[in-house]
Amino acid sequence: MKIKVLKKEGNELKIEVEGAGHGFCNLLQKKLLENAKVDLAGYDIPHPLASNPIIYVRVKGTAKPETALIKAAEKAREENDTFNKELMKALKA
Secondary structure: OOEEEEEEEOOEEEEEEOOOOHHHHHHHHHHHHOOOOEEEEEEEOOOOOOOOOEEEEEEOOOOOHHHHHHHHHHHHHHHHHHHHHHHHHHHHO
16 A cells, blocks of 8 residues: 655645555544544545545644544554454354
8 A cells, every 4th residue: 555645734634545445545534533633534536446545634723634644543453453353252152
């Protein structure tokens, strides 16, 4: 997965994520919006066959959008780990 920064100005960040789909982007957007410092978060896939998703984050006040994005990715990873553990338990039962 390659990430390209398209815009990084003040309280806004726009990145392009090569190889990601709606599942990943939707999860990341949801985790971003759980952060009270995030003013706006969304993504767009301009064309599903020829484009990579573009993720946009805008934060409030002096918060940094890259920090919000990192925290959202960490929360998503934690949920994935929890799901994996519970799934393994269920499958062993």
